[in-house]
Amino acid sequence: MNFFEQQLTERERKEGLRLFRVWETHKEHYKLLPFQAEEDMEQVDAVLKGSVFYKNAKYQEYPAIGDIVAAVFNPCGDSVIYRVLKRKSQFLRTAPGPGALYENTARQVIAANFDTVFLMESLNKDFNIRKMERYLLTAWESGGTPVIVLTKADLCENAEERLAQMRAAAPGVLVHAVSAKSGAGIEELKPYLAPGAVIALTGSSGIGKSTLINTLAGRELMVTAAIRESDGRGRHTTTHRQMFALDNGAMVIDTPGIRELGIWAVNDGLEDSFEEITLLAAGCRFSDCKHEGEPGCAVCAAIKAGELPAERLKSYQKLRREALHSKRREAIRQKKSNAYKNSCKNQHLGRHTADT
Numbered sequence: 001m002n003f004f005e006q007q008l009t010e011r012e013r014k015e016g017l018r019l020f021r022v023w024e025t026h027k028e029h030y031k032l033l034p035f036q037a038e039e040d041m042e043q044v045d046a047v048l049k050g051s052v053f054y055k056n057a058k059y060q061e062y063p064a065i066g067d068i069v070a071a072v073f074n075p076c077g078d079s080v081i082y083r084v085l086k087r088k089s090q091f092l093r094t095a096p097g098p099g100a101l102y103e104n105t106a107r108q109v110i111a112a113n114f115d116t117v118f119l120m121e122s123l124n125k126d127f128n129i130r131k132m133e134r135y136l137l138t139a140w141e142s143g144g145t146p147v148i149v150l151t152k153a154d155l156c157e158n159a160e161e162r163l164a165q166m167r168a169a170a171p172g173v174l175v176h177a178v179s180a181k182s183g184a185g186i187e188e189l190k191p192y193l194a195p196g197a198v199i200a201l202t203g204s205s206g207i208g209k210s211t212l213i214n215t216l217a218g219r220e221l222m223v224t225a226a227i228r229e230s231d232g233r234g235r236h237t238t239t240h241r242q243m244f245a246l247d248n249g250a251m252v253i254d255t256p257g258i259r260e261l262g263i264w265a266v267n268d269g270l271e272d273s274f275e276e277i278t279l280l281a282a283g284c285r286f287s288d289c290k291h292e293g294e295p296g297c298a299v300c301a302a303i304k305a306g307e308l309p310a311e312r313l314k315s316y317q318k319l320r321r322e323a324l325h326s327k328r329r330e331a332i333r334q335k336k337s338n339a340y341k342n343s344c345k346n347q348h349l350g351r352h353t354a355d356t
């Protein structure tokens with residue numbers, strides 16, 4: 001039994017619950033397919049079990065694209081989702097929305113259960129290594145394995161050089177340069193798209209995500225920018241999201257760019273992305289060394305010796321400050337949300353005693 005199958009209890013099985021994957025999410029309904037794909041099975045319409053979800057559930061526990069859910073199949077109408085299974089990986093949207101004070105809307109899952117994250121950037125415009133370091137953090141934290149895909153190699157004269165720069169900035173991460181136009185590098189991506197594998201695509205609009213997926217699929221799965229523009233609608237302005245299947249059984253989730261996702265508690269990811277700094281820091285005299293010129297700082301020594309680019313330390317420090325900042329902001333949010341809940345409780349209690 002795999003990670004998901006073992007989460008379904010004997011009792012749930014007896015009650016007729018089966019595992020499905022969420023392929024489309026609309027406001028209050030979902031489209032599912034059986035978790036273990038059955039050939040030519042049509043997508044199933046589903047709704048949430050009201051008594052489970054609309055009482056007390058945190059936003060996180062609502063189904064997102066890619067989620068595996070336990071549901072009762074209804075051949076004559078809407079199937080019913082009872083619960084979302086524990087996720088292997090997830091992207092959380094953290095940009096505070098209008099309801100951010102209330103726990104429900106503060107952390108929204110954008111995509112779940114992907115194996116690999118394609119961090120995409122185009123080689124011609126907006127090529128930015130510092131930005132990619134940031135994206136890598138979010139990707140490591142998601143639980144998926146990041147892979148950097150640099151698009152539009154045909155439009156870049158120094159593609160080789162940029163590829164090398166990116167590889168140096170992302171130790172331990174595979175970096176590919178591809179062109180959907182010339183076909184260069186496309187073969188290198190195929191191993192990630194094995195049957196049953198789930199890929200999450202991230203990257204700003206216009207960098208060639210749809211074109212790449214269509215090239216890999218060999219047909220028009222996703223609507224490309226040119227067509228989106230002609231009908232005047234942006235991709236992410238629509239209220240529904242969906243996942244795409246390649247013919248071989250690989251699955252692709254399109255997500256908004258990581259910038260839109262915001263940075264969550266980046267600490268774990270920070271250590272992974274800047275592994276060489278973490279390793280060096282273990283040799284600093286003070287355990288809380290900030291690597292800002294303290295005596296016995298091994299990180300500063302490595303910079304002096306030319307073993308670590310000063311730029312890397314700068315990026316690391318900048319991101320660490322941001323991480324601390326977002327942590328503090330989260331603590332404040334939590335406090336406000338607790339205060340709000342308590343005041344609701346007190347009000348409620350007050351009214352209750354007045355009534356009786």
Ligand code: GDP
Pocket residue numbers: 151152153154155178179180181182203204205206207208209210211212223224225226
């Ligand atoms: P998305 O918003 O990331 O999905 O971007 P699209 O796939 O819609 O591509 C945006 C534009 O870039 C379109 O006009 C594509 O034709 C173009 N494009 C995508 N990939 C390539 C490529 O490898 N080479 C070139 N020259 N153009 C590309």
Ligand code: ZN
Pocket residue numbers: 281284285289290291292294296297298299300
């Ligand atoms: Zn130090």
